[in-house]
Amino acid sequence: MKLVTAVIKPFKVDDVKEALKAAGVTGMTLTEVKGFGRQGGHTETYRGTEYQVDFLPKVKVEAIVDDDAVSGVVDAIAGAANTDKIGDGKVWVTSVDSLVRIRTGETGSAAI
Amino acid sequence: MTMEAGGIAWVLASSALVLFMTPGLALFYGGMDRSRNVLNMFMMNFWCLLIVPIVWVIAGFSLAYSGSGSIIGNLDWTLLSGLGIDAADAGGDGGKLILAAIFLGMFAVITPALISGAVADRMKFSAWAVFVPLWILLVYCPVSFWIYGGVWGDGLTGWLGVRGSLDFAGGTVIHVNAGIAALAAVLVLGKRKGWPKEGHPPHSMPLVMLGTGILWFGWFGFNAGSAFDANGVAIQAFMNTFLAAAAAGIAWGVVERIRDGHFTNLGVASGIVAGLVAITPGAGYVSGMSPIWIGLIAGVICSFAVQLKFKGKFDDSLDVVGVHFVGGLIGSILIGLFADPAFFGAEFGAGLLNGGGATLLIEQIVANAVTIVYSFIITGLILLAIKAVIGIRVSEEDEETGLDLTQHAESAYNLGDATMVR
Numbered sequence: 048m049k050l051v052t053a054v055i056k057p058f059k060v061d062d063v064k065e066a067l068k069a070a071g072v073t074g075m076t077l078t079e080v081k082g083f084g085r086q087g088g089h090t091e092t093y094r095g096t097e098y099q100v101d102f103l104p105k106v107k108v109e110a111i112v113d114d115d116a117v118s119g120v121v122d123a124i125a126g127a128a129n130t131d132k133i134g135d136g137k138v139w140v141t142s143v144d145s146l147v148r149i150r151t152g153e154t155g156s157a158a159i
Numbered sequence: 160m161t162m163e164a165g166g167i168a169w170v171l172a173s174s175a176l177v178l179f180m181t182p183g184l185a186l187f188y189g190g191m192d193r194s195r196n197v198l199n200m201f202m203m204n205f206w207c208l209l210i211v212p213i214v215w216v217i218a219g220f221s222l223a224y225s226g227s228g229s230i231i232g233n234l235d236w237t238l239l240s241g242l243g244i245d246a247a248d249a250g251g252d253g254g255k256l257i258l259a260a261i262f263l264g265m266f267a268v269i270t271p272a273l274i275s276g277a278v279a280d281r282m283k284f285s286a287w288a289v290f291v292p293l294w295i296l297l298v299y300c301p302v303s304f305w306i307y308g309g310v311w312g313d314g315l316t317g318w319l320g321v322r323g324s325l326d327f328a329g330g331t332v333i334h335v336n337a338g339i340a341a342l343a344a345v346l347v348l349g350k351r352k353g354w355p356k357e358g359h360p361p362h363s364m365p366l367v368m369l370g371t372g373i374l375w376f377g378w379f380g381f382n383a384g385s386a387f388d389a390n391g392v393a394i395q396a397f398m399n400t401f402l403a404a405a406a407a408g409i410a411w412g413v414v415e416r417i418r419d420g421h422f423t424n425l426g427v428a429s430g431i432v433a434g435l436v437a438i439t440p441g442a443g444y445v446s447g448m449s450p451i452w453i454g455l456i457a458g459v460i461c462s463f464a465v466q467l468k469f470k471g472k473f474d475d476s477l478d479v480v481g482v483h484f485v486g487g488l489i490g491s492i493l494i495g496l497f498a499d500p501a502f503f504g505a506e507f508g509a510g511l512l513n514g515g516g517a518t519l520l521i522e523q524i525v526a527n528a529v530t531i532v533y534s535f536i537i538t539g540l541i542l543l544a545i546k547a548v549i550g551i552r553v554s555e556e557d558e559e560t561g562l563d564l565t566q567h568a569e570s571a572y573n574l575g576d577a578t579m580v581r
Contacts, residue, residue, distance in 0.1 A: 091360055092415070092419045092420070092421065092423065093360050093361060093423070093425050094425060094426070094429060094462075094465045094466075094478060095415065095418065095419055095462070095463075095465065095466055096466075096469075097419075098358040098360045099358070
């Protein structure tokens with residue numbers, strides 16, 4: 048089992064959600080986050096004084112998937128979140144040691 | 160002299176309009192302030208709404224307007240003595256003097272409130288509470304008398320007014336006066352922790368825009384009400400207030416579009432207020448397209464004047480100097496160019512551009528220069544005295560925590576839960 052985590056532009060949330068559903072992902076978790084990468088932040092100007100805002104709003108998407116589904120899911124996110132512009136975000140994969148579905152007590156892949 | 164019903168109705172309505180400007184100012188300033196200090200900003204403004212009316216009827220109105228001296232009023236009208244609605248009171252005015260005390264009291268409320276924007280984020284509330292009544296009695300009342308003293312008695316006797324300077328609704332007495340007092344205040348207070356490097360962008364631009372709208376709305380009472388009757392001058396002052404604000408809002412917005420790249424809400428709001436400030440002294444003395452010129456000039460100059468604090472290293476938090484002092488001064492001086500006696504009677508004198516020569520222009524400069532020197536020095540002395548006796552600044556820790564919590568034990572935006580303890 049792998050945890051696929053992506054940080055994406057907020058306006059791409061619906062596209063990514065649909066792409067994940069199409070790729071067979073049955074559940075996901077969204078978190079509103081702030082951050083910056085190469086894009087940096089943005090500036091705001093008030094009465095001629097410029098302020099630097101470093102942290103931009105982003106959305107973090109997390110989904111746990113089976114090992115054999117990982118590459119399809121990563122491709123789905125990378126495809127759906129891509130705008131070809133700086134600031135599109137990243138996708139990364141980490142291993143998951145164990146998983147339990149709380150209601151039934153199922154474990155491992157059966158709990159995904 | 161008793162007033163007609165229409166005139167009384169308009170001045171009463173105008174008084175309420177002017178009162179509404181102070182909460183409007185609180186929104187305008189509060190939105191620009193940081194979220195941890197917004198309630199302190201509101202309370203500085205509301206304190207003026209609470210204490211000034213009381214000080215005003217005890218002694219302020221009398222000191223600012225009564226008698227026939229040239230420097231300061233007498234004590235004839237203290238505690239409103241002799242001012243009644245009975246036609247037999249005060250020479251049979253049928254309440255006209257009480258109406259004047261009401262209307263002018265609203266102006267006294269908002270004038271020290273203007274200063275609050277400069278001292279934001281660091282002044283002890285107790286120091287502000289003491290400062291406001293002292294400033295009304297020691298600065299606002301004398302300066303008002305110099306320009307307007309005697310007009311509610313037998314005729315103008317205030318020495319600057321007699322010399323010939325004009326101030327229709329308070330460009331010199333209110334905006335230049337409060338603006339230069341704001342400069343004295345920030346010099347005594349010192350700059351905020353981290354200024355100018357640490358950024359302080361507005362915490363809520365919608366509040367700023369709402370406050371701007373309320374100020375504009377109330378300003379029709381401020382300027383058109385200053386005709387103190389329902390007449391042609393009131394109509395002209397209303398139109399001038401309408402046009403100057405619009406022109407100045409466009410001017411500031413366009414400057415920012417060209418200079419900084421965008422047409423901003425804060426630029427437009429600031430321009431509208433600068434235009435309202437600038438048309439105040441001349442609202443009843445100019446006509447035609449003059450208010451548009453006054454607005455455009457004020458909008459452009461003030462949009463650059465707000466940068467002076469960075470060059471001069473004075474931390475005028477919300478640009479009271481750049482908007483009110485500079486805007487008021489521009490408007491007051493421009494009367495010397497644009498005053499139009501064809502509309503308002505020869506006793507007002509003509510501006511340079513209307514064939515009146517430089518006499519009026521010089522008197523405008525004299526009146527403002529005197530006001531600037533007096534207000535700056537006395538305001539500074541009042542604040543130095545308060546600093547010596549009770550202290551003027553919050554502690555560094557309180558400044559960091561925020562004045563809402565440390566001065567008032569309240570939070571503007573309660574997002575979490577709390578448990579009732581008693």
